Amino acid sequence: MKKFVLIVLAIVCGIVLFTFAKADFMSNKYYGVFIGISKEDGIKLNNYQVLVLESTEYDKDDIKKLHEKNKKIYAYLNIGSLENYRPYYEEFKDKTLGTYENWEDESWMDVSDKNWQNLIVNDLGKSIADKGFDGFFIDNCDVYYQFENEKIFGGLCFILKALRKYNLNTIINGGDIFVSKCIDEKKSKEMFDGVNQECVFTSIDFENKKYGKKSAKDREYFIQYLNKAKMDGLKVFLTEYKADIVTLQEIEKYCKDNGFHWYNARNLELK
Template sequence: MKIKKTQISFFPFLLLCVFFLLTLSFCTKAESPKQDYGVFLGIGGNTGIEGKDEETLQKLKKYRMVVLEPSNFSPEQIREIKAEGTKIYGYLNIGALENFRPYYEDFKKYSLAPYENWEEEYWMNVSNPQWQDYLINNLGKQYAAMGLDGFFLDNTDIYYQYPNEEIYQGLKTILSGLKQYSLPLILNGGDTFVQKSIEDGNALSLFDGVNQECVFTKIDFTKPAYLSQDKESKAYYEEYLEKAKAAGLSVYLTEYHANSELSQEIEQYCKENGFLWYNAESLELK
């Protein structure tokens, strides 16, 4: 009888333990905080691999804000990710042209020079009216209609490559045109153009924020390898980002393969300044 009694009292206890563990697991998962910011230009929602599409979408839902290549996703997938409270900024390369774009053949005649370290890419003449019109009234319109929360605009560094008034005004025309969609614009890089815009007093009328790569890290493209940024460059970028912040612009950082010690330093720097940052595992941004 003692054995029976022990068995009878044991099972409710066992069930209670299982229930407690399941509840704890569920709560831990449910309360897991979203990460602030991620840049994922190397992934898409339409992989064609069974199960992979859903895995990608679930990964993106873990962030409060992500940057994606819009052509890699359907409007339905964009809506699904946003339904989880994730803001989506769409990548748009305004200062350069990649040879894998479907519109490459139509616009390569407006390119200026090859893009160093990126064999498939060419700097573009942003003052060209046809290029401006396509970015604003075709790609901009198409991507805005997908329900994006903003644009992530790359390669305003063209003004560093060609620091003349024609290129400067060309960039202003493109940015002003994209403003018609009433979406925030974040410029990736482009520190020379950004500082010129701040000096001219028109930065906030043209764009809303900046993302700077490699403030604390740098890339050796010959390997590639991921290293710590040199002190001089780091100091320059920190001073530049302070100017951007003082001008009222939001600030984001994208670093590459920062180790745990460096990540703590970046995290502290961003907390002190109200910036967001993403630690990319590799150049592929997957």
């Protein structure tokens, strides 16, 4: 009897391990977001054709090494909020608009501030271009959702249009309200080439630090939004968090049917 139980347990463990291995395999296809990874680990990434990395961790030679592996590399660039660990924090902390829920080290930024615009475009943007990155991965255009007024909308548009001088591809992470307005006003192509949407199929419980499944209602909203982006000719990417094998299969089918690319992150830190 004991031997039989051990055999059953071995089979169950094998199925579980296979399931997780399959989940990882399904994720390691094309696109990966690794803004929390160390430079040493980033250089070793081999399973992805398109990478999103934290630009400050890498120099020109690092990007050259990744390009030798036929990688296309987007640089993370946060234009809508100010992180307290950035070297320019003290200079701009008085220009913030409010606290960023669930992210204790960030505050929403007044993107209409001319000095902030200059920093993003002429300092950070130039540094990214000079290092040889292929594109910008723009974060926190959701500042327009938090402060929905023409000053903030205009500030975001100014920054994104100005970054175009570097002739790099631009993906907007999140920012669905901002992106939708740009599409409605036929301005999107002037500023960006694609969108990345987090948590279309999955959800994050920040309070309890758990990952789950998106409600059908919320999922439908984002599916309609991404269809709108697709119809506008924008590239579409998804970043999900710890999706189980059943959800992964749903994501795979959805993205395959629509010509989208996706990544299943193991944690919120994107390591």
